[in-house]
Amino acid sequence: MKILGYSSPDKQNDRIIDEIEDINVDVVPGNNVNSQQNSEADTNVPSDYPRGVHKNDASSYKPTADGKFICLETKEVIPYTYVNDDFCDCKDSSDEPGTAACPNSRFYCTFQWPGHDPQFVPTSRVNDGICDCCDGSDEWEGHLVPPQIRITDKSKRYSIFQAPCENRCARVIRQLDEEKHIRSIGENIKKEYLEIGKGHSNEFGPDGAFYKLSKVCFPFQTPEYQYTVCPFKMVKQQHFPRPGVTIGKKPVWKSMTKGSYILEMTDGDRKLCPNNGVRSTTIYFLCGLNDKVIKIMEDEKCRYIAKFSTPAAC
Structure with missing residues (x-):
């Protein structure tokens, strides 16, 4: 299980417990x-x-x-x-x-x-x-x-x-305590998302909690690529000056239970994919105080994973 760690409310998504391996213990x-x-x-x-x-x-x-x-x-x-x-x-x-x-x-x-x-x-x-x-x-x-x-x-x-x-025990306990605090705040913020999502259940998660995210696109920059994540609509990868590549555009929920909100964006571009397959991006929604892409990586050829922080997942 991946667990968000937090150093302060302003940096709540800057660390994920499985990536913190350089602390001296x-x-x-x-x-x-x-x-x-x-x-x-x-x-x-x-x-x-x-x-x-x-x-x-x-x-x-x-x-x-x-x-x-x-x-x-x-x-x-x-x-x-x-x-x-x-x-x-x-x-x-x-x-x-x-x-x-x-x-x-x-x-x-x-x-x-x-x-x-x-x-x-x-x-x-x-x-x-x-x-x-x-x-x-x-x-x-x-x-x-x-x-x-x-x-x-x-x-x-x-x-x-x-x-x-x-x-790592003391460190993990601190992170779990911080996560619990952030989750408590996030659950309160989530009420606004539920109000906006009324009438949009199932397609946009339980009680339409993720509907608000469908109205916005979120940028994410890596040293090599510029990504644009528009949940439920499209995920795009851009390597300037080359044309952008769609790495997912058809939303399919893989999991919709508390603590496990996973959305797969399928039906992306086929070019250069093995066996004429299509690109897809799996979005893992994690509890956080802000709507923000915190990581994107190509897990295997034409298969991408995105981690997305949002109060909707709290």
Whole structure:
């Protein structure tokens, strides 16, 4: 999921969380197999249970008096030293919560979001070089992505974070708090959009919330191109002095639910497109205080993605 981050109401659309990768934060160090790293954002996490176990389940991972571990579902009994030894001994996979040895097992991140459902990743993603947990606790061995597939261009990373992992939890929490504040303001502004859109439901989103956008065109400049985005009407790309190219003109809603407003502008120009296909632009409407294009990129040949900030999406 892409989340807008904000530094102030005047710059609310200048940052997207998946593009902020240059802030100086601590690298998460490795730790031993049967203890958990204390997160920067949660210093009360106990360390007397195996890595990858949610603290609410800690009692299930205590060794018996004679140093055994009882598999959670199948009740097999194995030496406690077999827990997180990178070999799957329990048929229910419960002995390897912190490694990728067992199928169908979960790794619970050391840091857990306050007030949210438990955060976990499939153990198949543990130590694969990709930082899935915001605290990097899933990459405790510090393996790096192989050089031949490692992404080095920051502009192409999107939301992928590669080991060595940074502890992003405190930063993300701040951004989520700021987003919540902006969303509250945006929902109030949205009332004006709903008033204007009365009688234009479905075609222009729920209760016609996006109708106002259909009356205006929005410019966006990149180093190479000038774009003009007219939601529900046309998206154009211009590289002066060459003629402009239409990269979408027929609106089709792909998603119309809160938090996921996606409009595809299809039926663009065909010239130079593979297999005589047509150009299209997918517009992701994101909650923001102003109507503004915040990013356009060519995701693949003749397929464009635009991110658009607007109170209509709040």
